[in-house]
Amino acid sequence: MSRMNMVEALNNGLHLGMRENENVVLLGEDVGLLGGVFRVSAGLQETFGTDRVLDTPLSETGIIASAIGMALYGLRPIAEIQFADFAFPAFDQIINELAKYRYRSGNQLTTPVLVRMPVGGGVGGGLYHSQSPESHFAHTAGLKVVIPSNPYDAKGLLLAALREQDPVIFLEPKKLYRTTSAEVPDGAFTVPIGSARRVREGTDVTLICYGAMVPLAEDVARRAAEEQIQVDVLDLRSLLPLDIETVLASVQKTHRIVIVHEAPRTCGYGAELASLIVEKAFWSLDAPILRVTGFDTPFPYRLEKEYLPTSDRILDALRTTVAA
Amino acid sequence: MAVISYLDAISHALREEMRRDPTVFLMGEDIGVFGGAFKVTRGFIEEFGEERVIDTPISESGFTGAACGAAIMGFRPVVEFQFADFIACAFDQIVNFAAKCYYRWGIPVPVVFRGPSGGGFRGGPYHSQNPEAWFTHVAGLKVVQPSTPYEAKGLLKAAIRDNNPVIYLEHKHLYRRIREEVPDEDFEIPIGVADVKRDGTDLTIVTYGAMVHTCLGVAERLAAEGAEIEVVDLRSLAPLDKDTILASVSKTGKALVVHEAQLTSGIGGEVAAIIVESCWDALDAPVKRIGALDVPIPFSPTLEDAVLPSEGKIEATARELLEY
Numbered sequence: 001m002s003r004m005n006m007v008e009a010l011n012n013g014l015h016l017g018m019r020e021n022e023n024v025v026l027l028g029e030d031v032g033l034l035g036g037v038f039r040v041s042a043g044l045q046e047t048f049g050t051d052r053v054l055d056t057p058l059s060e061t062g063i064i065a066s067a068i069g070m071a072l073y074g075l076r077p078i079a080e081i082q083f084a085d086f087a088f089p090a091f092d093q094i095i096n097e098l099a100k101y102r103y104r105s106g107n108q109l110t111t112p113v114l115v116r117m118p119v120g121g122g123v124g125g126g127l128y129h130s131q132s133p134e135s136h137f138a139h140t141a142g143l144k145v146v147i148p149s150n151p152y153d154a155k156g157l158l159l160a161a162l163r164e165q166d167p168v169i170f171l172e173p174k175k176l177y178r179t180t181s182a183e184v185p186d187g188a189f190t191v192p193i194g195s196a197r198r199v200r201e202g203t204d205v206t207l208i209c210y211g212a213m214v215p216l217a218e219d220v221a222r223r224a225a226e227e228q229i230q231v232d233v234l235d236l237r238s239l240l241p242l243d244i245e246t247v248l249a250s251v252q253k254t255h256r257i258v259i260v261h262e263a264p265r266t267c268g269y270g271a272e273l274a275s276l277i278v279e280k281a282f283w284s285l286d287a288p289i290l291r292v293t294g295f296d297t298p299f300p301y302r303l304e305k306e307y308l309p310t311s312d313r314i315l316d317a318l319r320t321t322v323a324a
Numbered sequence: 325m326a327v328i329s330y331l332d333a334i335s336h337a338l339r340e341e342m343r344r345d346p347t348v349f350l351m352g353e354d355i356g357v358f359g360g361a362f363k364v365t366r367g368f369i370e371e372f373g374e375e376r377v378i379d380t381p382i383s384e385s386g387f388t389g390a391a392c393g394a395a396i397m398g399f400r401p402v403v404e405f406q407f408a409d410f411i412a413c414a415f416d417q418i419v420n421f422a423a424k425c426y427y428r429w430g431i432p433v434p435v436v437f438r439g440p441s442g443g444g445f446r447g448g449p450y451h452s453q454n455p456e457a458w459f460t461h462v463a464g465l466k467v468v469q470p471s472t473p474y475e476a477k478g479l480l481k482a483a484i485r486d487n488n489p490v491i492y493l494e495h496k497h498l499y500r501r502i503r504e505e506v507p508d509e510d511f512e513i514p515i516g517v518a519d520v521k522r523d524g525t526d527l528t529i530v531t532y533g534a535m536v537h538t539c540l541g542v543a544e545r546l547a548a549e550g551a552e553i554e555v556v557d558l559r560s561l562a563p564l565d566k567d568t569i570l571a572s573v574s575k576t577g578k579a580l581v582v583h584e585a586q587l588t589s590g591i592g593g594e595v596a597a598i599i600v601e602s603c604w605d606a607l608d609a610p611v612k613r614i615g616a617l618d619v620p621i622p623f624s625p626t627l628e629d630a631v632l633p634s635e636g637k638i639e640a641t642a643r644e645l646l647e648y
Contacts, residue, residue: 089385091415100449103620124465127424138590139457141618207569239590266562267461272589275613288601296463298427324604 005181009151010040010172013158014078016188018048018179024162027054027063028080029117038118038177039086060090064115068098068285071111076180077164084117084171085131098167099142113167114158119147120212120262121294121308122175126301132211132263132294137169138272145240146193147171149214151182153237156191164193173212180215196243198250202230205256205321208247208273210236213260213309229322239269247273248281255286256321260309265293287324290317328506331499333473334438335364337480340510344374345400348484349376351387352404352438361406362440362499369474388437390415392422395433400484408439408493408534410454420491423464432487436480439467440496442534442584443616443632448623454533454585454616460562460594466515467562469493474506475559478513486515495534495584501516502537518565520572527645528572530595531582532558535633539582542639548630549626551646561591573599577608578645582633587615609648612641 004012026032026041026048032055035042045053053164056063060081067077081087087094094115101111130142144166148154154172163169199214200221209217214235214306221231232250236242251257257277258268270291277289292309301308328336342348349372350365356379359366369377380387384405405411411418418437425433443452459467466488470476476494483490521536522543529539536557539608543553555571556565573579579599581592592613599611617631 040526085420086416088416088419092410092412096409096412096450098592100620104449129418135461136458139586141586141588141620146567264461264463266463266564267457267589267591267594269589270594271597274600275593275611278596278600279612282607288604289597290601291597298424298463309439 002185002186003181004151004184005178006151006154006172007038007177008041009155009184010044010158013155014041014044015047017159017162018044018052020188020289022101023074024078025052025054025070026080027067027080029054029058029082031055031079031080036080038174039312041080060086061093064090064093064098065297068093068111071108071113073261076112078116078213080215081115081117082130084133085128087117095140099140101165103142110165111167112165114161114170115167116170116172118174119171120173120175121299122212124304127298130299131186132261134171134239135263135267135269135279138269140143143240144168144193146169146238147173147211148237149173149176149211149235150180151184153191155184156189157193157237159188160193161188163190168193171211173215175212176215191237192245193270194238194241196246197235197237198232199235200231200233204230204254205258205318206232206234206250206254207258207260207318208234208236209260210239211262216309216311217260217314220311220318223311223315224318229318231318243274247277251277251281251284255284257289258292258314258317258321260292260314262294262308264296265291266296268293287321290321292317325505327472327503327626329500330476330502331362331364333477333506334480334494336489337477338365339368341481341484342376348400348402349378350402350404351378351380351391353380353382355379355404360404364494367477381615384410384413385417386400388417391435392417392425392433395435396431400434402436405437405439407451408441409450411437411439411455416579418489419462423462425586426488427464430519433489434487435489436483436492437489438494441493442495442497443621443628444497444534446623446628448627449620452621454491454583456561457585457590460591465489465491465562467491467493467494468560469495469533470516470559471498471533471557472502473504475513477506478511479515479559480519482512482515485512488591490515493533497534513559516560516563516565518559518568519557520552520554520568521557522555524552524576526552527578527580527642528554528556528576529580529582529642530556530558530569532561532623533584535582535584538576538633538635539638541644542635545639546642553642570602574606577606578640578648579611580645581611581613582638583615584632585615586618587613588618590615609645613642614638614641
């Protein structure tokens with residue numbers, strides 16, 4: 001065990017993954033010589049050489065397309081998109097090629113590409129370095145979508161994703177890269193994709209969140225407890241596939257739901273989650289499901305604090321739900 | 325009044341707007357000399373010349389970027405994607421540039437992006453997609469999808485006159501199948517206003533595009549058994565006409581959302597979530613959704629029929645809801 005922040009845990013996971021399997025290669029903008037803009041890939045090129053850690057031109061389409069080709073020929077590429085905001089130039093490659101290969105080839109070909117991308121706000125990044133595009137990918141059959149909220153899950157999910165036979169969109173909340181550290185095993189371990197984590201046990205209301213909203217939710221749950229509201233906090237960790245069993249078990253216990261995410265509200269992942277819960281557990285609900293989210297505007301630079309869900313907004317939603 | 329097809333209605337709207345406003349021009353693949361893959365712009369290059377009807381290279385990103393530039397310089401370009409599936413290649417230009425430009429600079433980008441969307445005619449995974457939910461999650465875009473010739477004409481005129489980027493999705497399965505009388509004189513259908521296509525008291529079906537006709541068929545069949553189903557045609561997917569949706573569900577107490585796009589993270593999630601948030605006390609049953617299965621659209625006719633929402637599936641779910 002060592003104390004690691006999320007960057008260190010990911011870096012450690014990448015080292016292990018590349019050592020374990022010589023077919024694992026890393027490609028992206030500045031991932032080699034510089035070690036990545038967030039230093040997640042620091043030291044990898046020195047250790048594994050320029051054949052396995054490739055600095056690419058600024059062409060996200062090219063990065064993903066090359067990774068698909070490598071995967072079809074037996075490699076296990078890890079493609080880094082420097083900020084999730086820039087996944088959009090590669091959108092066609094991701095949703096029309098990467099996601100559809102297994103289906104199109106009648107199960108003859110797979111594209112086990114792990115696409116890493118830093119997501120979310122809270123770092124003063126403005127509208128092109130703060131977006132949370134998860135619901136675009138959740139609307140795309142053929143992809144898996146995961147998002148860790150702590151160093152342990154980051155490493156475990158990364159190593160699990162490297163063992164997948166299908167493409168995984170791996171979202172890294174950049175706000176959490178260095179804000180907290182935790183004890184993380186030095187060796188290899190996995191956190192299964194498709195399993196949520198109960199962060200805090202409660203009986204009055206379920207707070208469902210993921211990524212950078214998880215530590216915030218824990219703070220809010222502590223504040224709520226002072227008002228005698230006991231909050232069950234779930235960290236989804238995996239958005240596609242979704243651990244619906246854990247979600248429904250919590251609904252059966254608390255009967256009240258608040259969903260939190262950073263992405264804009266309309267057609268965000270919270271909408272999918274709310275409607276799934278209504279479909280599967282309508283008669284267990286005692287109150288409407290509330291969503292606390294980013295607003296339907298581009299991500300603001302000056303108004304970032306107002307845009308992102310705050311402790312007060314979440315607490316208000318919890319109070320409203322419990323009172324309903 | 326003349327009886328015209330859905331395709332004619334689109335064509336007439338384009339021609340009338342080009343005659344009315346010299347800043348309106350068209351760009352797209354094969355829209356000029358060839359008259360468009362579906363012949364929407366047949367005869368246009370002869371009438372308006374090649375400066376206003378521009379055949380572009382096969383580069384969606386390129387002509388989308390060019391159109392945004394022209395819009396900033398005072399033009400009103402209408403861009404045709406040959407199939408809506410290929411709008412993914414221009415995703416970054418639309419989502420990161422067109423949608424955000426007014427927010428960033430206060431400069432409007434009045435571009436209309438036309439995309440023939442939808443399946444049901446054996447087009448396979450790349451000529452059948454319904455990409456609307458990728459765009460309704462993006463602040464700064466309007467998204468419409470007409471279901472009749474009258475709406476096709478009125479919404480396209482409104483889209484061209486709008487100062488914001490509008491994604492105009494035309495369901496290609498309606499092109500020549502649906503015909504009706506459309507006024508010869510100039511008219512607009514405001515973006516953001518849904519239309520109740522059939523009045524009812526027992527169940528609300530919220531839908532749009534080609535599914536409107538499928539749902540009306542189901543409603544007629546069940547009316548023979550005494551069930552009165554209200555069918556709400558959204559017409560505008562962003563912004564959503566929440567008032568019309570909520571008024572209908574408040575009356576009927578039951579809601580079914582139907583769309584042709586894949587279920588997970590589709591617009592149905594947002595509509596259901598809004599209904600649950602705002603109509604909780606009126607609900608007598610869980611809000612249900614029907615969408616395509618979460619797979620790429622199959623080429624095989626048998627599989628395509630199994631994947632897309634069918635009258636049978638809609639009827640079965642409607643019956644289930646009517647029994648509550």
